[in-house]
Every structure is written in structure tokens, then in C-alpha cells.
Amino acid sequence: MTIRGSSSILGDTKPIWIIDGVLQEEIVNLSVADLVSGDANTLLSSAVAGLNASDIESFEILKDASATALYGARALNGVVVITTKSGKKNQKPTFNYTSEYAVRDLPRYSNYDLLNSQETVSVYREMESKGFLDLPSSFQGRYGGIYNIMYRAINNYDPISGQFELENTPEARARFLQQYELANTNWFKTLFNTTPTQTHGLSFSSGSDNSTMYASLGYYTDGGWTIADRVRRITGNLRNTFYLSDDKLKITTQLQGSIRNQLAPGTFSREEDLVNGSYTRDFDVNPFSYSLNTSRALRPKDNNGNLEYSRYNWAPFNIVDELANNGIEINVSDIKFQAQAEYKFNDNLTYNFLGSARYATSNNEHAITENSNVAAAYRSNETTIVRDQNNFLFSDPDRPNAPPRVVLPVGGILITSKNALVTYTIRNTLDWSKRFKDNLHGLRIYGGQEYRYADRNQSSNTGYGYQFDRGGTVFTDPDILKKAILEGNPYFSASETRQREVAFIANMTYDYDRKYVLNLTGNYEGSNRAGKSSQSRWLPTYTIGARWNVDKEDFIQNSNIISSLAIRPSYGLVALLADNATNNLAVFRNQITDRLNNDDRENFINIEDLQNTELTWEKTLELNLGVDVGLFNNRVMMNFDAYFKKGKDLIDLIRTTGIGGESLKLGNNSEMTTNGIEFQLNTVNIDTENFRWKTGFNISKFSQEITSLKQETNVFDLVTGTGNGNAIGYPKGALFSFQFEGLNEWGLPQFLTQQPDYDPAKPYDKIDFQDTDNVLEYLKYEGGTEPNLSGGLANSFTYKNWDFSFFISFSGGNKIRLAPTYDSEYTDLDVFPREFVNRWIVPGDENRTNVPVIASQSLIQSYGSGELRRAYSAYNYSSERVADGGFVRMKNISLGYSLDKTVIDRLGLSNVRMSLQSTNPFLIYSDSKLGGQDPEFFRSGGVAYPISRLFTFSLNVGF
Structure with a gap:
């Protein structure tokens, strides 16, 4: 893989990703560092149909005016261009097999400043002395750990022996707690695995005078870093190129597809508690969060080898048992077809066509069985104290004097969701270039049109009373639907998004003696996500760039030091439409009034978003100054860029007076400036017949300031x-x-x-x-x-x-x-x-x-x-x-x-190549105040996992 330009792309937004000429909107978190460090295989294949890292021929980063020549207003923060492999002309049939075996290291408590079980129990004893952890609160409260286990033993009477399981004396209680004080459970070892991941890929390429072919088939399996995870994926890629009419016409077809099956721990959405300033989640079984946030005095199994249960949401809880009964299965199918045609009218004029279609579906099933803690919480009413506290029971507003009751008497919960994506891209371009007057003058004119189409559909359904252990028989208490509706939790939802975008592109490049280059680019883009007004929906953007190839001047060409030198200034207006730009038209939702009694509830129309006819593109004026220097026959290469950005019409919420029925409204209400510098240095330090040493260094820094904000x-x-x-x-x-x-x-x-x-x-x-x-x-x-x-x-x-x-x-x-x-x-x-x-x-x-x-x-x-x-x-x-x-x-x-x-x-x-690789092996420096908290990972629970230490063995065989 080759890199051109800086490998650190920073600024107001993420860079855009172009794979085989098509914009990939789904790739938002993949960085160049991930590609370089070998993490791209999983990330790319999960975002793009059928693409594996082994299919990549090259990638380059465009940061100058050429970035906007084709990709226009979207090239706000650079363009990452990826080209996949293809066969070569007159190439004999060649097979290539690659395999990778990777092992992730287990997290370690030594990396986190947490108390051990003995120190933790000493804190519990202090809590007990301060009025906490008494029998009523621990035995019947919402949460309970080792004290709940102890009180259950105190309360457990054996009629045969005529004795309680545990005497309620200070000495007996101290002896009972001592076994937990010394437990020091390593939850990481209990919940995490070192199961290796395997990646296998087989590719075939060949070529003749008139055609080339490249095909690949990949298989990836991951037994799971935790006991709650598993991934299996199959990918396929077929690319054919045909050369017709004496090579004047070249047609390329490409078919990519992937099927992925994945398991993940069951999780519920996190909610903000704005009153007390905290986040809450009723059920969080993320193995990493559990390992960090659960007492090490607890044990997964008791002394007899049986699962040991604590108390969570008024019900028995064991994390190992819960992960076996509360999980999400994800099935993703993704297929993409792409065709490209290139016709050379003559040596100066070339026509290009690109057509791409993609269909992807994701079906998720969140299975919460009848044996899960979630289902047990819905059925927990063993005492009047628990009954009155448990918010998972139903208090019927039509029967105000009736006690809360169980509305999930049998079965569990099956939550299904489906996401579908259909996208089309059509592009037509003409490229004309010619040199005049003994090649002294050069002119290139490029123009084209692009149409982008995307339909997204989402739907979900929550099924109560699904009996997993009885063949899927459904037994639903109607009042559980009433409970869900009264709490504002719809048991069914569906939404759709329609995105249509058109772009017209024009670019002219003139050079004099290949020393002085002038580049002019204009784009005219329209989107249905902008306002109805033509001035808002359609936006002209431009970029003016120049390049002075100083190394071609006479006073430089004879230099023994300077091999290449170029100065690159550019200035332009670029634009984006924010993902949350949805209120170009008024958005109305049918809802039900939130009233206590069911007979008083009625349908009403809620104004979710008032129409914003003037909602328009977010714009950025950018001035860029770049210098490229090569020294000593280009053994030392340097790139320097300074940029100055001023963003205006940035989309943000604004608090209104409430006139019209909306207190918060999206609009182009913000402005921001961003100034930065980027520097890259590549050197060939030693280059002999048997030994070569190369170094690459890059650094970037920017400053940013919000200059206008209405919200x-x-x-x-x-x-x-x-x-x-x-x-x-x-x-x-x-x-x-x-x-x-x-x-x-x-x-x-x-x-x-x-x-x-x-x-x-x-x-x-x-x-x-x-x-x-x-x-x-x-x-x-x-x-x-x-x-x-x-x-x-x-x-x-x-x-x-x-x-x-x-x-x-x-x-x-x-x-x-x-x-x-x-x-x-x-x-x-x-x-x-x-x-x-x-x-x-x-x-x-x-x-x-x-x-x-x-x-x-x-x-x-x-x-x-x-x-x-x-x-x-x-x-x-x-x-x-x-x-x-x-x-x-x-x-x-x-x-x-x-x-x-x-x-x-x-x-x-x-060819035969073997390699050993360690990814993220260690932190060299981070603030000691973090106490093991990874500076690149935000603990949010759910399905978020930290950066893992990965060891990979790779084998590549060509035959």
C-alpha cells in the first residue's frame, strides 16, 4: 500500500472514503493508522460489501485541490482513495492464499487502580457501620451482593435439620464473609477468552490480451473475546476487465458480497438523568463494564461449583448465566455490483462511466429468555416491600387502589429489528487533455455529473411472553402492552429515510512548461435534505489551486541537495450537509396523549420539527498553503501544510420562544474557525544491497474556536x-x-x-x-x-x-x-x-x-x-x-x-511470506491520573469494548 500526503487528517469533520471510485458514507471511524497497523480487515469488511484488507491494491490521501476535482464539496477534510486489486494483462493464472491467526490478550486488573476483595470488604464493613447493608435493604432491596447472599443464608431454614443455614451471630457472619473477603475474583478470566480469530483468503488472478480477472473468497471466524461474543463472516469479490475495440473501450465489472453472523451481549439503551447528573441503564451486561464495576468479593460459583447468584433489579443475577440467556444475534447480508466503462475517442478525449448498486440488510434479534434476570425482574414480587418498589411491575391507572402486579407471568422478551439500505451511484465524466507549442503549454478540462440515491428503512418490534423453551409459543398478557404504551415505550416502530443528491463537476488545469500549474474546480450540488428554497437546496462551490514546481527551475535543477521542491497554495469554498439535517419540511408524528386513565387518552399530532425552508449546506472557506521538499535524490521527503478554515451556516439547535409549537429547532445557526498545520517527513536512512532502513514521521496540530452559537x-x-x-x-x-x-x-x-x-x-x-x-x-x-x-x-x-x-x-x-x-x-x-x-x-x-x-x-x-x-x-x-x-x-x-x-x-x-505482528502492545505514556483508563476508550457500557492487545501470525502463499 502506498500513501501520498499526510497520514494524519484532522479538522472539523472526518475524511471521506472513496473505494473504487464510489463514496462510502458508512465508513466514519476508520483512520489511516488503522490501515497501516493492520486493523483494517475487520473494519473495512464490516462497512463495505465483500472487501477485505488483502483485496486492497493501494490507498492514497488527497489533501490539495485535486481532492475536490472529482469529490467536490464533500472533500472538506481530505479524501482517502482506496483501489482494490485486479488482474494484469497477459498474466498467467496465479493463486494466492493468505491466513491470519490472531489472539487477543486478556485485560488485567493490574492495569486498573481498583481495590482487591479484602480492601473492598473493609469498605463494606464501614458502610455497614454507617447504617447501610442491613437485612431489610440488602435482602429485599433492588441490588445486593455478598450481604444479600449472607442474609439469604441466615433466612434459609432447613426443616429436616431444624436449623438455619447460617447462625445470625457476629462470629458466624464474620466467618461467612471471610470466604468472600479472600475471593479476589478475576472477572476478566471468567468472562474473557483468548480464543484465536482466524482469517482465510483465497484469490485468483489472470489476464490475456483482451481481459483480466481477479476473484477472492474470504472467511473470518472469531470465537469471541468474551463469552458473549462470536463472529463468522464470508466475503466474495469478483472483478473482470475487458479491453475492446483495440483497447479504446475498457469495461470493468465488479461483484462483491458478504454474509456475517454475530453474537453480542444483550443491552438496553442508556438514559440521561439530567436532574442528578448521571447516566442510567436498567440492564447492562457488558462483560468489560461488569468486570470493572462489580465487586471482586463476589464469586461466579460457590464452594460446591454451583453458580452463585447476587441480586440485581430485585431478582437473582449471575453474569455467566445472564449472558447465556440475554444476547443479541446479528445477521448482515451485503451485496454490491459496480460497472465502469472507459472509452478513448482519441489521444486527448476520454469518456468514463461508473454505475454502482448496493443492497444491505441487518436483522437483529435480542433474545431475553424466561431464565434471564430481565424476565425475573418483571416477575419479582415476593414481598409487599419488593412489590411496591419494583418499577417493572404494572400499576394500572384504571385501578388506583390495586397493588402493582406481574404482567410477564411466563416467557421472555424477543426484540427484533431490521435495517435495510439501498444505494445507487451513477457518474458520467469527460476528460480532455492536450499539450501545445512544443509541449510548453498543457491544458486539461474535466467535467461530469454524479447522481446518488439512498433509501434506508428501519423497523423494530418487541414481543412479550415469548417462550423460548417451549418452541416459541407466545403467551402475552395484554396489560404488558398497556404498561409499555403508558410509559412511552412503543412496542413497534418503523421509519424510512430517502436521500437524493446530484452533483455537477467541472475542473480545468493549466500548466506552463510543467513548472507553473493553475487548477480551477467548480461544483454545483443539490440535495433533498436541504430546504425547499433553490438557494438553500442547490449550492455552488469552488476551489482555486496553484502549484509551482520550483525544482524544474534552472537554478534548482543542478542542485546536488534539492531533488524536488513544490509550493501549493489553494483557496476555496467547500460544503457538507450534516447528518441531522432532517427538518427541511415539517415533520409531524401521530402520538397518544400521556394521561393517567386509559379512557382519557386520545390520538394527537405532534410537531416534531417545524419546516425550515432555508435550511442549507454547512459551508467552509479554506485557505491552504503547502510545500513539498525532496532532498538528496529524494531520500529525504518533507511535506508541510498550513490551513485556515472558517465554517459558517453550521447546523445546530437553537432554543426558540416556542411560537409554532417547537422549543428547539435545527437551523444554520453556528460559526467556527479552525486553523492548523501538518508536517510529514519520510527518510531512507540506509540503503544497501542487503539492508535498508526507512523512517516516517508525521505530526499535525490545530486550534479551533466556536465564534457564533445560538443554542x-x-x-x-x-x-x-x-x-x-x-x-x-x-x-x-x-x-x-x-x-x-x-x-x-x-x-x-x-x-x-x-x-x-x-x-x-x-x-x-x-x-x-x-x-x-x-x-x-x-x-x-x-x-x-x-x-x-x-x-x-x-x-x-x-x-x-x-x-x-x-x-x-x-x-x-x-x-x-x-x-x-x-x-x-x-x-x-x-x-x-x-x-x-x-x-x-x-x-x-x-x-x-x-x-x-x-x-x-x-x-x-x-x-x-x-x-x-x-x-x-x-x-x-x-x-x-x-x-x-x-x-x-x-x-x-x-x-x-x-x-x-x-x-x-x-x-x-x-511467493511465501510469514509474519508475526503485535497490535496495541502497550502504552508508552499516559497520565497516571487515568488509573488504567485507556485514553482512547470511553467507558459507555452497552457493547463497547476497550482497545485490545492483539498478536497475529500471517501466512501468504502464491502459486
């Missing part, structure tokens, strides 16, 4: 560090904090509060996560959440048939919000960071520590439960809980060996 962001978005914190004068996704002012005499956190009506007697009364008025007056700015500095260092060594390389990536300039681990109340399921050892315990500790106290029942009653919960949430989002996001990571280490040609010839093969 006032609330405190919660500003302090959580999820990238939603936007404010005038700061970069996009800024991070703010409550200003921590130490602990008070009771060990509670204090904050700098500047509201004029602040009452010291009620220190937490003004903590309002929904506040939007003048919040920057009392919040502290920490920095951006997006790195504004990034780069990498690569070295490759070749000695005879051996090759060795490593790639180091680095990033910085951002801040990270530490995981929110503090609360006013804990349970005996919780695990605590090591800093809990230094927590406030007795008066006077506020002078030695900033770790707040474990609140007692009396302290909660004194301040109020809600007030104190907000206080601890504010501490989680305070200046004390911020770390630097900069890091240096060893991204990739690779060692390869190719068999000697004489040996290959003797075996009748064309």
Missing part, C-alpha cells in the same frame, strides 16, 4: 466530557468542570459557586445540571475533548529476506473526564478505585485528602438524599476528576520473513 448548552453536556459541550469562544466539544474547593468538615465536596443568591446553609441547592443561564461564570474550562495534536513515528528495516517495523502513534491537547465512580450511596456490588484508601474518615482528614467520605445515613438525612446525590455527581464532574488525554502508544510491531527465491522456485511457488 445555550446545559451544564450536563458541558461537564460530562462526551463531546457535546459547545460554547462561544471554545473549541467544539469543550470540557468544563464544577470548580472543586476541597472537602468540608464532614468530608463532603465543596464547589466554587458564584450565583448571586447562593446560600451557604444549602451548599448544593444551586447544583443544577439542566441550567443554561450564564453557566460559564461558575464552571471551569478544562480543555477540548478532541485531541488537537496527533502524529506517528514509523520505522521499517529490511535485511535480506527479513523485515521488521514498528509504528508509534501519539496524541494530545485534550482532556478526559475520569469515570464517575462516586455516589452518595453504594451497594455491596460496587468496586472502588484505589484512591478510596485515602478517603475522608475522621474530622481533620479534609486537610490531607480530596477523596470524599462514604456518607452515613445520618449525613444523608441531614442534607437530603437528592441534594447529596447531586453533590457527589458534581464531584464526579469537578476539576478534581479531570486527566490529561495525551498519550504515546506503541501501535504496531511486525516481524516478517520471505522465503528465498531459489527455494520458492524449487517448490514451484511464486
Whole structure:
């Protein structure tokens, strides 16, 4: 693979990806570093039908005016162009087999600053002394760990022996808890595997005078990094090229397809609690989150080898059992057909046609069996205390005096969803070029048209009472549908999106003596996602670029030092349509009024979005200055770029007066500037017959400022560090904090509060996560959440048939919000960071520590439960809980060996290569305050997994 241009692409948006000439909108998170480090196989094949990393012939990055010559307004932040392999003319039939075997390392508790089980139980004992973990709350509460297990044993009477399982004496209880105190369970070993992944690929290529062919078949299997995962995928790729009419006409057809089956842990959507400033999720069985957030004093099995159950959502819970009864199966089918035609009218004029069609479906089944904790939670009503607390039971508003009751008496829940995508791309272009007057003048004129069509359909259905162990028989209590509807959870949904875009492209390039080059590009694009007004829907954009090839000047050509030198200025207007641009027309939804009694409920029409006829493209004016330098016969190559961007008409929410029925409305309400520099250096340090050493280094930095923003962001978005914190004068996704002012005499956190009506007697009364008025007056700015500095260092060594390389990536300039681990109340399921050892315990500790106290029942009653919960949430989002996001990571280490040609010839093969590779082997540097939290991974639960350490063996055989 070859790279042209900088390998670090930064700015306002992600780069666009072009694969065999077609825009790939689904690829949004794949970076060039992923391609270089070998992670592309899984990422690419999951986003593009039938494409594996072994099918890639080359990729290059365009950052200058040529990026917009074909891809127009979308080329805001660079273009990554990928070309797949094809056969060669007059090539004899060639087969190539590749295989990869990769093993992921298990996460280690040594990488995370967490208390062991003995230290954790000591915290539980302190909680017990402060009025928590008593029998009623642990035995009948929503959550319970080792104390719940102990109280169940105390309450378990054996009529045969006439004794309880555990005596309720201090000595017996201490002995019982000691086995958990010494458990020190390694949940990573319980829930994670080292099962290797396997990738097998077989390709065939051949060619004659009139045609070429390339075909590949790939198989990937992953037994799962955790006991809840599994992936199997088959891919196919067939590409034929035909040369007709004495090579004037070239036709290429390509068929790609993939089938993927995947298992993932069952998960529910995360919800924001704007009142208390936290995220909640009723059920989260993510193995990584569970391992980090669950007490190591718990055990997966008891002393007899039986599964041991704690208490979660008022029901028995064992993570191993739950993952076997609560999972998501994903089936994806993806097929793409593409045809290209090129006809040369003469040596100067060429016509090109591209047509592409793609159909993809994804069918998901979230199976929550009758044996799951989720189903048990819907049926948990063993006592009146549990019955009155359990929000999974149904309180019928038509029967206000009736107690809550079970509405999922049998069976489980089957949630099915389907996503379908149909896309078409049609492009016609003419390319004319000619040189005049003894090749002194050159002119190229390029023009074309492109049409893009995309239909997306989504639907989902929630089936209650599905009996998995009885052949799928359905037994549904009608009141569970009533419960779902009353809670605003539709049991069925469907939506569709229609996207139509047209672009007209014109480009002219003139050069004088190949020294002075002028490039003019104009685009005229229209989209149905913009407003009805023609001035909004259709947008002309342009780019003016120039290039001075200084190395072709007489005063440079005879230089023994400078081999190549070029200066590249460009200026232009580029544009994008944000994904959330959906209110070009009014959006109305049929809904049902939210009233207590069912007889009072009725249909009504809700105005989801008012029409915005003037909704238009987000525009960016960009000035770019670039210099390319080659020294010593191009053994030293340097590229330098400086860019200055001014974004306007950026789409954002704005709070209105409510006239028309909508308080928040999307519109072109924001402006932002981004200025940055990029530098790349490639050197050939040693180049001899048997040994070669090459080095590549790149670095980029940018600064960003929001200059206009109509929407006032609330405190919660500003302090959580999820990238939603936007404010005038700061970069996009800024991070703010409550200003921590130490602990008070009771060990509670204090904050700098500047509201004029602040009452010291009620220190937490003004903590309002929904506040939007003048919040920057009392919040502290920490920095951006997006790195504004990034780069990498690569070295490759070749000695005879051996090759060795490593790639180091680095990033910085951002801040990270530490995981929110503090609360006013804990349970005996919780695990605590090591800093809990230094927590406030007795008066006077506020002078030695900033770790707040474990609140007692009396302290909660004194301040109020809600007030104190907000206080601890504010501490989680305070200046004390911020770390630097900069890091240096060893991204990739690779060692390869190719068999000697004489040996290959003797075996009748064309090539044999073996390699060992380690991906993400270790962090070289990160802020110690992170305490093991990966600076590139945000713990969000659900199905999110951290970056894994990967060891790969690859074999490539050609015959």
C-alpha cells in the first residue's frame, strides 16, 4: 500500500472514503493508522460489501485541490482513495492464499487502580457501620451482593435439620464473609477468552490480451473475546476487465458480497438523568463494564461449583448465566455490483462511466429468555416491600387502589429489528487533455455529473411472553402492552429515510512548461435534505489551486541537495450537509396523549420539527498553503501544510420562544474557525544491497474556536466530557468542570459557586445540571475533548529476506473526564478505585485528602438524599476528576520473513511470506491520573469494548 500526503487528517469533520471510485458514507471511524497497523480487515469488511484488507491494491490521501476535482464539496477534510486489486494483462493464472491467526490478550486488573476483595470488604464493613447493608435493604432491596447472599443464608431454614443455614451471630457472619473477603475474583478470566480469530483468503488472478480477472473468497471466524461474543463472516469479490475495440473501450465489472453472523451481549439503551447528573441503564451486561464495576468479593460459583447468584433489579443475577440467556444475534447480508466503462475517442478525449448498486440488510434479534434476570425482574414480587418498589411491575391507572402486579407471568422478551439500505451511484465524466507549442503549454478540462440515491428503512418490534423453551409459543398478557404504551415505550416502530443528491463537476488545469500549474474546480450540488428554497437546496462551490514546481527551475535543477521542491497554495469554498439535517419540511408524528386513565387518552399530532425552508449546506472557506521538499535524490521527503478554515451556516439547535409549537429547532445557526498545520517527513536512512532502513514521521496540530452559537448548552453536556459541550469562544466539544474547593468538615465536596443568591446553609441547592443561564461564570474550562495534536513515528528495516517495523502513534491537547465512580450511596456490588484508601474518615482528614467520605445515613438525612446525590455527581464532574488525554502508544510491531527465491522456485511457488505482528502492545505514556483508563476508550457500557492487545501470525502463499 502506498500513501501520498499526510497520514494524519484532522479538522472539523472526518475524511471521506472513496473505494473504487464510489463514496462510502458508512465508513466514519476508520483512520489511516488503522490501515497501516493492520486493523483494517475487520473494519473495512464490516462497512463495505465483500472487501477485505488483502483485496486492497493501494490507498492514497488527497489533501490539495485535486481532492475536490472529482469529490467536490464533500472533500472538506481530505479524501482517502482506496483501489482494490485486479488482474494484469497477459498474466498467467496465479493463486494466492493468505491466513491470519490472531489472539487477543486478556485485560488485567493490574492495569486498573481498583481495590482487591479484602480492601473492598473493609469498605463494606464501614458502610455497614454507617447504617447501610442491613437485612431489610440488602435482602429485599433492588441490588445486593455478598450481604444479600449472607442474609439469604441466615433466612434459609432447613426443616429436616431444624436449623438455619447460617447462625445470625457476629462470629458466624464474620466467618461467612471471610470466604468472600479472600475471593479476589478475576472477572476478566471468567468472562474473557483468548480464543484465536482466524482469517482465510483465497484469490485468483489472470489476464490475456483482451481481459483480466481477479476473484477472492474470504472467511473470518472469531470465537469471541468474551463469552458473549462470536463472529463468522464470508466475503466474495469478483472483478473482470475487458479491453475492446483495440483497447479504446475498457469495461470493468465488479461483484462483491458478504454474509456475517454475530453474537453480542444483550443491552438496553442508556438514559440521561439530567436532574442528578448521571447516566442510567436498567440492564447492562457488558462483560468489560461488569468486570470493572462489580465487586471482586463476589464469586461466579460457590464452594460446591454451583453458580452463585447476587441480586440485581430485585431478582437473582449471575453474569455467566445472564449472558447465556440475554444476547443479541446479528445477521448482515451485503451485496454490491459496480460497472465502469472507459472509452478513448482519441489521444486527448476520454469518456468514463461508473454505475454502482448496493443492497444491505441487518436483522437483529435480542433474545431475553424466561431464565434471564430481565424476565425475573418483571416477575419479582415476593414481598409487599419488593412489590411496591419494583418499577417493572404494572400499576394500572384504571385501578388506583390495586397493588402493582406481574404482567410477564411466563416467557421472555424477543426484540427484533431490521435495517435495510439501498444505494445507487451513477457518474458520467469527460476528460480532455492536450499539450501545445512544443509541449510548453498543457491544458486539461474535466467535467461530469454524479447522481446518488439512498433509501434506508428501519423497523423494530418487541414481543412479550415469548417462550423460548417451549418452541416459541407466545403467551402475552395484554396489560404488558398497556404498561409499555403508558410509559412511552412503543412496542413497534418503523421509519424510512430517502436521500437524493446530484452533483455537477467541472475542473480545468493549466500548466506552463510543467513548472507553473493553475487548477480551477467548480461544483454545483443539490440535495433533498436541504430546504425547499433553490438557494438553500442547490449550492455552488469552488476551489482555486496553484502549484509551482520550483525544482524544474534552472537554478534548482543542478542542485546536488534539492531533488524536488513544490509550493501549493489553494483557496476555496467547500460544503457538507450534516447528518441531522432532517427538518427541511415539517415533520409531524401521530402520538397518544400521556394521561393517567386509559379512557382519557386520545390520538394527537405532534410537531416534531417545524419546516425550515432555508435550511442549507454547512459551508467552509479554506485557505491552504503547502510545500513539498525532496532532498538528496529524494531520500529525504518533507511535506508541510498550513490551513485556515472558517465554517459558517453550521447546523445546530437553537432554543426558540416556542411560537409554532417547537422549543428547539435545527437551523444554520453556528460559526467556527479552525486553523492548523501538518508536517510529514519520510527518510531512507540506509540503503544497501542487503539492508535498508526507512523512517516516517508525521505530526499535525490545530486550534479551533466556536465564534457564533445560538443554542445555550446545559451544564450536563458541558461537564460530562462526551463531546457535546459547545460554547462561544471554545473549541467544539469543550470540557468544563464544577470548580472543586476541597472537602468540608464532614468530608463532603465543596464547589466554587458564584450565583448571586447562593446560600451557604444549602451548599448544593444551586447544583443544577439542566441550567443554561450564564453557566460559564461558575464552571471551569478544562480543555477540548478532541485531541488537537496527533502524529506517528514509523520505522521499517529490511535485511535480506527479513523485515521488521514498528509504528508509534501519539496524541494530545485534550482532556478526559475520569469515570464517575462516586455516589452518595453504594451497594455491596460496587468496586472502588484505589484512591478510596485515602478517603475522608475522621474530622481533620479534609486537610490531607480530596477523596470524599462514604456518607452515613445520618449525613444523608441531614442534607437530603437528592441534594447529596447531586453533590457527589458534581464531584464526579469537578476539576478534581479531570486527566490529561495525551498519550504515546506503541501501535504496531511486525516481524516478517520471505522465503528465498531459489527455494520458492524449487517448490514451484511464486511467493511465501510469514509474519508475526503485535497490535496495541502497550502504552508508552499516559497520565497516571487515568488509573488504567485507556485514553482512547470511553467507558459507555452497552457493547463497547476497550482497545485490545492483539498478536497475529500471517501466512501468504502464491502459486
